[in-house]
Amino acid sequence: MSVRESSLLARSAKAGRPSRARKTRPVSDRLAPFVLIAPAVLILVFFRLWPLLLGVNFSFTGDGERNGTAVGFDNYAELFGDPVFETALRNVGLLVLLLPVAVAIPGLLATFIFLRVPGHRLYRSVYFFPAVLSPVIVGSIFNLMLAFGGPLNQVLEAAGLGAVDWLGDSRIAIFAVVAVHVWATFGMALVVFLAGFSTLDPALLDAARTDGASLPQTIWHVIIPGLSRTIQFVFVTTMIGMLTSMFGLLYVMTSGGPGGSTYLPEYYIWIQQGQMNRPALAAAASTVLFLLMLVVGLAQIAILRRSGKED
Amino acid sequence: MRGNRIGRWIIAVPMAVLAIATVYPLLFTANAAMKTRRDYILDRLSLTDALRWDNITNAWTSAGMGRYFVNSLVVVTGAVALLLLFGSMAGFALSHLRFRGSRAVFLACLAALFVPFQVIMVPLVRTMADAGLVDTYPGLVLAYVAQFLPFTIYLMASYYSGIPRDIVDAARIDGNSTYGVYGRIMLPIGRPALISVGVLDALFCWNDVLIALLLMPSAEHRTLMVGVTSLRGQYSADIPTFASGVLIAAVPVLAVYLFFQRRIADAITAGSTKG
Known part of the structure; x- marks a missing residue:
């Protein structure tokens, strides 16, 4: 994966400026990679990354009566x-x-x-x-x-x-x-x-x-x-x-x-x-x-x- | 390694014993499911005298396994469909398209593979509750998609990165947009990988108990695995019905295994040889 990516990057660097064909591509197509990746990123951010951050933070707060207040360790x-x-x-x-x-x-x-x-x-x-x-x-x-x-x-x-x-x-x-x-x-x-x-x-x-x-x-x-x-x-x-x-x-x-x-x-x-x-x-x-x-x-x-x- | 022949046969004996030990517990359960309660209490090991299906029907209807079966089927179908759709979209984008942040997304997927569900489960329940998704089908489906998406993306991306770039370029020259390349080229080409990953994802979702226990608390929403755990208390005195419930939950998995054996093993080892 990484080898492939870096070789691709090297190739595009050699080519200098982006080709004409790429420039004339419609906006919708230039956005395509982001559209394709969006559902996965949204789901992972909301249901994996956010809970992970929340959880560490959560472990320094209290339960029951002390719910939500910081309690240190x-x-x-x-x-x-x-x-x-x-x-x-x-x-x-x-x-x-x-x-x-x-x-x-x-x-x-x-x-x-x-x-x-x-x-x-x-x-x-x-x-x-x-x-x-x-x-x-x-x-x-x-x-x-x-x-x-x-x-x-x-x-x-x-x-x-x-x-x-x-x-x-x-x-x-x-x-x-x-x-x-x-x-x-x-x-x-x-x-x-x-x-x-x-x-x-x-x-x-x-x-x-x-x-x-x-x-x-x-x-x-x-x-x-x-x-x-x-x-x-x-x-x-x-x-x-x-x-x-x-x-x-x-x-x-x-x-x-x-x-x-x-x-x-x-x-x-x-x-x-x-x-x-x-x-x-x-x-x-x-x-x-x-x-x-x-x-x-x-x-x-x-x-x-x-x-x-x-x- | 000399004296090969005899040596091999000596090793084959414990291996055969182990093979029997691997299969026997399931055969025992199937046998128990066919017995009457009285027969089971008198002698647990004896072979059933007849193929009796009333325990199975009893487990299916009065123990509610039929309803749980349908619940599981709905959730697993939904989750696998979304996993394959989002996983192949992301896998294609990460392996063949260049865009800002693609490397970060790929690394995030790899990292997520090593964060077990137990680590995020407490805050996840809260996030789900805030979104009103606890005890709903979409909630459980989303939780499964989130849980198995990194694995799905990883396998799809590594499959797609083996597809020559020329194929994508040729499709573009033919006038396809990026979406066209995805829909007309990548989806059909990805079929073998989609089947393997889909089968594995379906097994993971079908077999899960922890996520379902947390997010589907009410009795009528139980998945099949949660249903099996609830059988134990209910039918502790009626082992044949309990064994029938276990059998109902195991048979679809065994059927899938027999059918897709090779693909399952290959998909599991894909990570080990590539990584």
Whole structure:
């Protein structure tokens, strides 16, 4: 895009003054680009940009009786004093720790599919299909599967292992929800990995094969260095997905419970806004989430820069 | 990589198990939807003894899934139509026309891709309320358009920038205005991209629950996904009807997936390989 644009600019600069044909174009046609872009710009300004500015501003005002008055950092102070928000942030930390697992699973599966294990074509489309289902549908299905009296516990009991309260035990519930999230989304990362594989130089793989490299050696020395960009991309998109697309699962599976143990920032924002009628506090939590996302984005850029130098 | 053959088959076993684990939960739900309440309570895992459709009809009529289905259909159709129209207009302008501020608009679209809905949702509800758009169809449609427009513009612009400039120039020499170029050349040429992006946008809108929960609070305006969440409380003792509701919400998505599988995967990876 940018390369193209700059070459276009260079071309028009060389041409000197605008051509006659361009000058004689009617006014309506000269305005055409603006007319074409106007609906998109208006919608984005009113429903994306304006709320973003409003929201940051909003987080420094009060709720309820103090509605509209400036309260400085009161909302932020309350936010970081709230044990529920603390749990939400601690769960974000847990997600960061689980991130390598969530990336490695699709990465490994993509490797196997790329190496053409028997049935690789079928696996590709089967693994991807939960990714198109709504978190609400996925959450509802796993509500059934993981219910205390549900089929999974029926199997466990039949095997003599005893039932587990997957969604009712505060130590287990967050892991159950994250596992379901990974189940629902690993196909997305898998497809991205496979697209990355198609850019991998086959000569390198052939060389590894003729040198008699084992599968782990091939992965470590050929595939991971060759796919560094794709891996970084998957890391960031998976993290963003964990931070912003688990609301449906939390809403359906645990409602943040038991005992607030499965809260994430996005669920906290929803509760404060929709249930507790504390929009200003919710706006403060939104700003914190935005900063978290910004850190993720900047970390990505920093990593890309560094690997760019290595290339 | 030596001993290929055997190694591959050993890997294929866990992969097959995983494939079954991917499909089974949905099959389980479909099976539960066919059972009677009594059968489900007695044994959750057993195969249904007959294809019973009364749970489905019950979910469709008395649980209101039929009405929610229509609500979703209306909103998604409206949103996708506007997204494709505005997205292709902007994508064409950004990729083939030179005008002041085009770079700023493109960068703003890229930046908007990284601002999640959760960050703007609180003030957005207020903006919508001020405009009298809460709990209305146009309000929800506009919210979806705003949410998925940056993605739509980005994909359309990158598709159109692959179209040679000569085609546009030739159309102009033939006497087309800029609008003519858009309507007669760019829209027909953009068909494959419009279909891919349209399918993805439709999935995003159909699957959304957060935006719909916030902006469509009243029961008769519920979208299908919000309807599914309300089923849980209502039918916690009647799992087959609950499973039927889930199935009704999932089947259109599965049909779209089976039909457009390749395009969906390609559109999703377009961002990763180009970026």
